[in-house]
Amino acid sequence: xxxxxxxxFEGTPVEARAGESLAAALTAHGxxxxxxxxxxxxxxxxxxxxxxxxxxxxxxxxxxxxxxxTKVDRPLTVRREAHARPLMPAGQGRPPVTxxxxxxxxxxxxxxxxGPGGLSAAIAARKAGAEVLVVDERSQAGGQYFKQxxxxxxxxxxxxxxHREGAALIETAVGLGIxxxxxxxxxxxxxxxxxxxxxxxxTLRLLPKAAIIATGAYERGWPVPGWTLPGVxxxxxxxxxxxxxxxxPGETVLVAGNGxxxxxxxxxxxxxxxxxxxxxxxxxxPSVTKVxxxxxxxxxxxxxxRDGLRYHAVRRSGGAAMIYGSIVAGVEKTARGLSVRLLxxxxxxxxxxxxxxxxxxxxxxxxxxxxxRALGCGHDFDPVRRQLVTRRDADGLTDVAGVYxxxxxxxxxxxxAALAEGVLVGLAxxxxxxxxxxAGLDAEARRARSHLxxxxxxxxxxxxxxxxxxxxxxxxxxxxxICRCEEVTFGQIEEALGEEMQLIGAVKRRTRVGMGRCQxxxxxxxxxxxxxxxxxxxxxxxxxxxxxxxxxxxxxxDLARLG
Amino acid sequence: xxxxxxxxxxDIDVAVIGGGIVGSCLAGFLAEDGVGVALIDNGRIGGSNxxxxxxxxxxxxxxxxxxxxxxxxxxxxLPLYPKAVAFWQAMQARLGADFDLKMTGGLMxxxxxDQLDFLEIKARRERELGLDxxxxxxxxxxxxxxxxxxxxxxxxxxxxEGKLNPLxxxxxxxxxxxxxxxxxxxxxxxxxVRREQxxxxxxxxxxxxxxxxxxxxxxxxxxxxxxxxxxxxxxEPEPLHMNITEAVAPLIxxxxxxxxxMITLKQFGTGQIVIGGGWPAHLAGARRHPTVELASLVANAxxxxxxVPRIASLRIIRTWAGINTSVDGKGxxxxxxxxxxxxxxxxxxxxxxxxxxxxxxxxxxMLGRQPNExxxxxxxxxxxxx
Ligand SMILES: Cc1cc2nc3c(=O)[nH]c(=O)nc-3n(C[C@H](O)[C@H](O)[C@H](O)COP(=O)(O)OP(=O)(O)OC[C@H]3O[C@@H](n4cnc5c(N)ncnc54)[C@H](O)[C@@H]3O)c2cc1C
Ligand SMILES: Cc1cc2nc3c(=O)[nH]c(=O)nc-3n(C[C@H](O)[C@H](O)[C@H](O)COP(=O)(O)OP(=O)(O)OC[C@H]3O[C@@H](n4cnc5c(N)ncnc54)[C@H](O)[C@@H]3O)c2cc1C
Ligand code: FES
Numbered sequence: 001x002x003x004x005x006x007x008x009f010e011g012t013p014v015e016a017r018a019g020e021s022l023a024a025a026l027t028a029h030g031x032x033x034x035x036x037x038x039x040x041x042x043x044x045x046x047x048x049x050x051x052x053x054x055x056x057x058x059x060x061x062x063x064x065x066x067x068x069x070t071k072v073d074r075p076l077t078v079r080r081e082a083h084a085r086p087l088m089p090a091g092q093g094r095p096p097v098t099x100x101x102x103x104x105x106x107x108x109x110x111x112x113x114x115g116p117g118g119l120s121a122a123i124a125a126r127k128a129g130a131e132v133l134v135v136d137e138r139s140q141a142g143g144q145y146f147k148q149x150x151x152x153x154x155x156x157x158x159x160x161x162x163h164r165e166g167a168a169l170i171e172t173a174v175g176l177g178i179x180x181x182x183x184x185x186x187x188x189x190x191x192x193x194x195x196x197x198x199x200x201x202x203t204l205r206l207l208p209k210a211a212i213i214a215t216g217a218y219e220r221g222w223p224v225p226g227w228t229l230p231g232v233x234x235x236x237x238x239x240x241x242x243x244x245x246x247x248x249p250g251e252t253v254l255v256a257g258n259g260x261x262x263x264x265x266x267x268x269x270x271x272x273x274x275x276x277x278x279x280x281x282x283x284x285x286p287s288v289t290k291v292x293x294x295x296x297x298x299x300x301x302x303x304x305x306r307d308g309l310r311y312h313a314v315r316r317s318g319g320a321a322m323i324y325g326s327i328v329a330g331v332e333k334t335a336r337g338l339s340v341r342l343l344x345x346x347x348x349x350x351x352x353x354x355x356x357x358x359x360x361x362x363x364x365x366x367x368x369x370x371x372x373r374a375l376g377c378g379h380d381f382d383p384v385r386r387q388l389v390t391r392r393d394a395d396g397l398t399d400v401a402g403v404y405x406x407x408x409x410x411x412x413x414x415x416x417a418a419l420a421e422g423v424l425v426g427l428a429x430x431x432x433x434x435x436x437x438x439a440g441l442d443a444e445a446r447r448a449r450s451h452l453x454x455x456x457x458x459x460x461x462x463x464x465x466x467x468x469x470x471x472x473x474x475x476x477x478x479x480x481x482i483c484r485c486e487e488v489t490f491g492q493i494e495e496a497l498g499e500e501m502q503l504i505g506a507v508k509r510r511t512r513v514g515m516g517r518c519q520x521x522x523x524x525x526x527x528x529x530x531x532x533x534x535x536x537x538x539x540x541x542x543x544x545x546x547x548x549x550x551x552x553x554x555x556x557x558d559l560a561r562l563g
Numbered sequence: 564x565x566x567x568x569x570x571x572x573x574d575i576d577v578a579v580i581g582g583g584i585v586g587s588c589l590a591g592f593l594a595e596d597g598v599g600v601a602l603i604d605n606g607r608i609g610g611s612n613x614x615x616x617x618x619x620x621x622x623x624x625x626x627x628x629x630x631x632x633x634x635x636x637x638x639x640x641l642p643l644y645p646k647a648v649a650f651w652q653a654m655q656a657r658l659g660a661d662f663d664l665k666m667t668g669g670l671m672x673x674x675x676x677d678q679l680d681f682l683e684i685k686a687r688r689e690r691e692l693g694l695d696x697x698x699x700x701x702x703x704x705x706x707x708x709x710x711x712x713x714x715x716x717x718x719x720x721x722x723x724e725g726k727l728n729p730l731x732x733x734x735x736x737x738x739x740x741x742x743x744x745x746x747x748x749x750x751x752x753x754x755x756v757r758r759e760q761x762x763x764x765x766x767x768x769x770x771x772x773x774x775x776x777x778x779x780x781x782x783x784x785x786x787x788x789x790x791x792x793x794x795x796x797x798x799e800p801e802p803l804h805m806n807i808t809e810a811v812a813p814l815i816x817x818x819x820x821x822x823x824x825m826i827t828l829k830q831f832g833t834g835q836i837v838i839g840g841g842w843p844a845h846l847a848g849a850r851r852h853p854t855v856e857l858a859s860l861v862a863n864a865x866x867x868x869x870x871v872p873r874i875a876s877l878r879i880i881r882t883w884a885g886i887n888t889s890v891d892g893k894g895x896x897x898x899x900x901x902x903x904x905x906x907x908x909x910x911x912x913x914x915x916x917x918x919x920x921x922x923x924x925x926x927x928x929m930l931g932r933q934p935n936e937x938x939x940x941x942x943x944x945x946x947x948x949x
Contacts, residue, residue, distance in 0.1 A: 038810070063876055064809060084834040086812035093712040093872030096824075097865040099858035190857050191847060205857065376848045499738055503606055503750055510734045517809060517880050549855050553809065553878035560865040560875065 002154065008077045016072040017151040020245035021139075023048065023055050023067040026078075028247045032230040032358075034067055035081035039487050044230030045249075046484075048237025049144075050137060050185075050552070051218045051368075053517035054228070054484060056081040061088065064553075068237070071139045071150070094560040101562055102205045107133035107179075109429055110195065110208035112186050112371065115143020116415045117407025118214035119169050120422025121429070124444070125212075126176045128430035128437045133208070134173070135184035135197060137552075140244075141173075142166045144216055144236065144408075145415035147243045156246040157272070163243070187550035189371040193402050196550075198558045210402040210429050213372055214418070217365035217408035221484070221522035222257075224475045226331030227361070228484050231338050235265050235362030248274045250357025254340050255320075256280035256328045257362030258468045260308060265360060267311035270318030277354050278321040282345050282363070282468035285324035293464040300458035301416065326352070329475055331359060345469050363471065366525055367411045370551040375400050379411075379541040385463065386470055386529070387411045388541055395428030396421065404429050417455040423448035473530050483523040485516020493527065502535055504528060504545060517553055520545045569770035572746045575601045577929070578765045578774035580753040580788060581781030583611035584918030585908045585925075587736050588654075589780055592926035594743035601772055602745050603765070605752040610782055610914055613853070613885020615805055615839045616729040617818050617827050618651060619913035620644040621669060621689055621696060621721040624681075625825050625841045626892065626912050633912075636892030639940045640911045641692045643894075645723040646936070647920040654919050655727075660735035662727040663832040669724030669818040670699075670708060672715045672870060678822040682719040695722040708817055712872040724818050726829050729915065748772075753781070755791040758902065776929065780908040780922075782888040785895075792902050795946045796895055798909055801887040802844035804859040806867075808877040810834030815871065826866050836874055838867045844884030853884035888914065894921050896941040897928050907943040 003018045007025065016025035023045045026034070032044040034055045043054040048068045055067040058079040070076075109125050111118045114136035122132045134141070140148045146166025149159055159167070173180060181199065186206070188196035195206040219234040226232065231250065235257055238249040242265075252275045255266045266279045286294065298305045315322065329343040329351070340359050342352040367387055369379065377398035378391035389411035396404045406425045407418035427437050427445050437445070476482070478491030488511050496510045504527060507513060513527060514520030528544045537543070568574075579590045582604030590602040622637055648666070655662045673679040679698070686696045699707075700717045707720075741747065751767045756777055758764075765772045779785040783800035811834050819828040826840035842859035846852065860882055868875040888909060894917060895909040908925040910917035924941075927934040 064878060084810040084812050087814060087873045087876065090872040090875055093714070093869045093875060094865065096862065096869045098862050102861060188857060188860075190855075194857060196857050196860075203861070500741060500747060505606070505612075506749070509612065509730050510737075512730070515881070517878075519881070546852070549857075549860065549882050550879060553880045555876060555878045556808070556864045556868045557875035559861050559879075560868055 002152070005072050005075055007072060007075055010079055017245060018072065019150040020072055020247065021068055022057065022059070022070040022072055022076065022078065024241050024245035024247040025072055026067060027241060027249060033080065034230070036083060037487060038083040041228065041487070042230050043228060045233050045237055047218060047234050048240040049218060051518060051521055052484065053553070068240075069137070094557070097560050097562065099205070102203050103562070104205045104207055105133065107131060107206070107208045108210070108433060109133070110135070110206055110211045111214060112195070112211065113143065113214035113216055113407070113409070114138075114141035114180055114182070115214060115216050115407060115418065116145050116169070117216075117418030117422050118143065118212065119173050120419045121212045121214060121406060121426035122178050123173050123176060124423045124426030124441070125430040126173070126178050128427055128441055129435040130430040130433055132178045134178060134180045135186060136180070136182055137185040139182055141170045141180050141182060146170075147240060149246070150244045151246065185552050186371060187552045187554045189374040190549075191375060192400070195371075198554055201558050202561050203559050210404065210433055212396070212404040212406065212425060212429055213409060214405070214407045214422070215368040215371060215409040217367050217413065218521060219361070220363050220366050220471070221526060222328060222361045222363045222471060223480055223482055223526055224328055224330050225477055225480050226333070228481055229331055229333055229338060231357060232331055232359045232361065235262050235360045238358065238360045239265050239268065242268050242272055246272065248272055249360065250337070251275060252277060252337070252356045253358045253360060254278055254280065254354050254356045255360045255362070256342075258282040258364055259362060259466050260462065262360070262362045263308070263311045263315065265362070266320055267314035270314055270320065276315070276318055276320040277356060278323050279315060280323045280326050280328065280342055282327050283324065283466045286465055290465050293461040296461040297458050297465070300454045300461065304416075304458065323352070328359070328361065347472060347474055365408060365413060366521065367409045369409050369411070370519070370547050372398065372403070372405055372409065373541070373547040374549060374551065375403055377403060377405065381539045381541065382411060385411065386525070396425035397428065412456070412459070414455055414459045417452055417459060420448045420451035420455060424452065470529070471526065473526070482526055483513045483516060483520070485518050486512040488513040488523070493530070497534065502531070504531055504543060507531070508545065514545050519548065519551060567770045569748070569767055569772045571748055572601045572772055574773040575599045575746070576774070577601070577776045577778065578603060578753070578763065578772055579778045579780050580756075580765070581779070581784060582747070582749065583780065583782060584733070584736070584915055585910055585922050586778070586780030587740050588919045588922035589778060589908055589926055590745045591736065591740045591743050592922060593929065594740070594745045596930055600745045601748060601774070602740065603748045603751060603753040603767060603772075606750040607886070610885055610887050611729065611733060611918065613803070613805065613883060614729055614915045615827060615829070615837050616727045616732070616831070616915070617829060617913070618648045618725040618727060618916045619669070620648060620694060620723040620916070621671060621719065622685060623820065623912065624671065624822055630889070630892060633892030637912065638688070638692065640893050641689065641694070643920065643936060644913070644916060645694060647917045648723055648725060650920040650923065651727065651916070658735050658739050660731070662732040662735065664725060664727040666725040667816045667818065669721045669820065670704070670718040671721070671820040671822055672711065672718040673822040674714050674716060676716070679717050682822050686719050689721075696720065710814055710871050710873055712870060714869060719822075726818050728831050728833070754788050756788055758792065763904065776904040776906065778906045778908050778925065782909060782914075783886060785907060785909055789899075789907070792905060794899055794901055794905070794943070796907060796909070796943060797946060798888050798890050798895065800846070801889050802846055802853040802884050803839070803887045804842040804844045804855050804863060804882060804884055805837065805839040806860065806864055806879050806882045807838070808836045808874065809880050811836070811877060814873065819870065821870070824866055826863065826870070828867050828871065836877065838863055853886050855882045855884045894941045895943050896921055896925050897938055897943060900944045901947070
């Protein structure tokens with residue numbers, strides 16, 4: 001979209017770029033408090049991808065809208081959300097609806113998630129003759145890695161190679177006759193291959209013959225004192241501001257976490273004009289002992305190594321320090337912004353402080369496997385990466401018939417790997433649906449398999465290089481929130497454990513941990529790890545919270561609105 | 564006996580199987596009187612963990628429609644309901660805890676003249692059985708509950724009804740049970756139960772427990788446990804669906820039901836609106852986990868906004884399913900004649916409401932006291948002949 005749109009925020013006009021998210025527009029105007037909680041705490045943009053539910057605002061009288069997922073495509077009237085506002089009288093109410101009234105779509109193959117994995121799978125399946133519907137919650141296809149610019153082109157820096165590669169992929173998909181529907185949130189998965197989604201305020205029931213789930217990942221929480229303050233956001237949130245709307249999270253920024261994305265973000269923000277004071281990495285500075293890992297990475301993906309070197313050069317030229325072996329230990333609000341406290345990764349030692357407008361945290365990912373788990377697909381816990389990995393065969397078929405999974409949501413990361421895997425999974429799904437693959441496609445599959453192996457080696461070496469200590473609850477004080485939504489503290493968890501509770505469900509019912517809008521996405525892994533350590537047991541797919549429908553909140557009126 | 568003794572308890576006066584509201588209260592009552600009790604629960608989503616915290620008193624139209632043959636049983640049980648609600652209030656006071664218990668009264672709404680006529684007849688019968696009920700036309704209804712949509716023409720109000728937050732109540736009861744010295748064995752399935760030399764052997768996954776007496780408070784799980792001892796208790800699992808929204812300012816004070824459709828609707832102290840009413844769920848997968856169905860979610864939630872249009876803009880943040888238990892409309896409470904030392908403690912419909920009082924009645928029988936109510940209609944031996 002082009003041009004500007006004036007929105008009304010709490011009675012003040014705010015100039016937004018047409019097409020950007022409401023969160024991007026507000027952030028650009030220095031607004032970082034979007035709502036207040038039950039305890040009157042301030043919250044703002046955190047995940048930037050529709051998961052955390054902390055950016056809720058009231059839009060045109062509609063309560064609890066996610067600013068990060070709301071596109072500015074018309075003049076909006078926006079108010080900060082407050083906890084439990086009174087409901088306005090509504091009209092008549094709609095007649096009750098039964099399942100038979102709900103609009104049904106029956107694509108041959110449904111792909112959930114239009115990231116590199118989903119798009120690549122859709123393209124392969126389509127080439128083999130399958131009829132494919134791709135749905136994605138975001139307003140534009142591309143997923144995390146291929147996020148597209150949603151504004152411009154005037155007055156903003158042009159799309160880069162990563163944008164262009166994504167645009168080409170989307171174009172290929174559309175050119176092949178694949179239907180890509182954006183703005184569709186799949187919030188329920190029921191057996192067998194029955195999905196419920198909301199699209200433009202209406203409910204859809206999707207009944208495909210087979211489904212490929214490629215829902216990606218979201219960033220882990222880092223529950224230290226102050227991690228819920230406005231201005232503290234994930235690396236992905238800041239990257240989304242920049243890559244989709246060319247907006248910066250603040251003038252002065254600290255980027256901290258574990259892994260290469262933080263460095264990439266720092267470079268992007270510096271090029272965008274931000275002052276990045278430092279990049280803080282939990283892993284130690286690569287030493288000679290890690291030469292082997294570096295060498296395998298260079299062999300597996302020279303281009304990615306080149307990118308890494310370039311990001312470092314930009315970082316240095318921007319004057320951002322690189323601090324290895326350190327972590328964020330706490331954040332405080334000051335008159336001018338945030339004061340961030342760093343400690344050595346071991347958790348003790350000399351403290352360093354930075355004063356910034358925004359702190360970006362990127363401490364690794366949790367797979368978005370909610371739909372898979374709701375369907376009963378099996379998962380195994382990977383103690384090295386500390387996440388669940390979907391049980392699949394070599395073609396991406398899960399242990400539930402007709403349900404395939406690939407990409408970051410399966411617990412195996414990387415955009416390149418997802419692209420390669422997509423080819424294999426897409427073709428396998430098409431074959432299972434009775435389509436035959438040509439010799440050309442079979443050759444493509446063979447190439448994809450070798451790419452995939454190469455990128456898996458790269459990822460493996462990458463995480464050897466970036467090996468770091470896991471989050472430790474020792475970083476939290478009794479007042480630190482473990483559950484952002486229900487404002488449950490570590491102290492309250494300890495109190496419950498003092499009452500002989502061992503099962504996560506019992507702790508949940510006792511403290512309300514994980515009962516909020518985000519469905520426990522941030523607190524569950526932390527609590528599960530804490531209980532596993534305390535009671536000396538292993539984590540598995542059943543030690544966390546049971547997956548629950550809806551995986552994203554769904555408005556009652558959206559269920560009642562037909563056709 | 565196979566294997567070893569349970570690490571937490573080898574030999575005990577009473578083993579209570581099932582740690583829902585009934586088993587927990589019963590264990591607490593017995594322990595208060597100095598009885599040694601082990602409380603064993605397999606940690607599945609039983610009714611008490613899943614229930615909506617409605618304190619029901621008036622006959623639920625859902626059960627009358629679904630199980631017309633049970634209406635006489637329901638009527639036998641009816642006088643117990645207001646007493647059960649009063650017992651909940653006493654329980655809250657006694658534990659010095661806050662259950663978020665509110666005696667707001669319950670409204671059963673009607674959408675047509677026919678439905679209102681049905682409520683009139685029902686109210687007349689309930690009044691005879693001692694309930695405080697009345698019929699309200701729309702004008703009278705608007706005075707006390709000004710939030711209904713145009714479809715509602717009137718309602719039956721039952722002053723004895725209310726609600727509580729089961730999360731708060733269950734947590735407080737659990738603390739009390741621990742304080743009274745009950746041995747909690749959680750996350751373990753009990754069974755089979757055998758009788759050996761005047762004592763019972765209760766097998767668990769983690770070893771056996773010897774007990775002088777055994778109480779089956781395992782809701783529908785009691786059927787299989789009883790069958791192993793040659794006793795018939797026709798307690799059937801009934802997986803049910805619930806929904807909860809994000810929080811809003813206080814709006815709905817009453818517990819709301821419908822004369823002709825399945826719904827319960829109320830607001831917790833947290834501001835969240837809880838929507839349920841008995842829509843079906845099913846047991847899925849190898850673990851037989853209670854699992855929600857899209858059809859129930861759609862129908863249940865859209866019916867709610869039809870009755871109270873204002874809640875339409877709210878988002879449902881979670882649904883869940885739990886296992887309710889249905890027998891014959893009446894509780895199954897007391898000694899089992901065929902097996903000395905074996906007791907049943909299964910409440911009737913709206914078993915959470917009836918839970919603590921049912922537990923009290925069984926505890927009294929086990930402690931050799933005269934229960935405060937006539938318990939003969941609830942004898943487990945009524946299934947013997949059949
Ligand atoms: C926050 C973040 C930032 C990243 N930044 C970089 C980077 O800068 N460089 C880099 O090399 N790699 C980056 N990665 C990693 C890389 O993006 C991933 O490895 C890659 O995108 C994985 O592709 P995918 O197709 O599996 O998932 P994704 O690209 O994450 O795509 C998943 C898609 O599914 C959609 N979706 C999820 N749930 C639902 C639902 N319920 N209903 C409808 N749609 C749904 C999402 O909207 C999303 O578009 C990042 C990852 C994340 C999570
Ligand atoms: C979704 C839902 C909503 C409800 N809402 C209400 C309401 O609002 N108001 C109301 O009054 N009633 C309500 N009910 C009904 C009420 O919850 C039940 O009747 C009541 O909780 C029964 O209590 P209980 O202690 O007998 O059984 P339960 O709470 O079911 O407890 C029995 C326990 O025994 C365990 N168990 C079973 N077999 C074994 C075994 N072999 N070994 C070890 N443990 C075992 C089970 O896992 C369970 O934890 C609802 C029920 C459901 C499912
Ligand atoms: S920032 Fe919008 S949902 Fe997390």
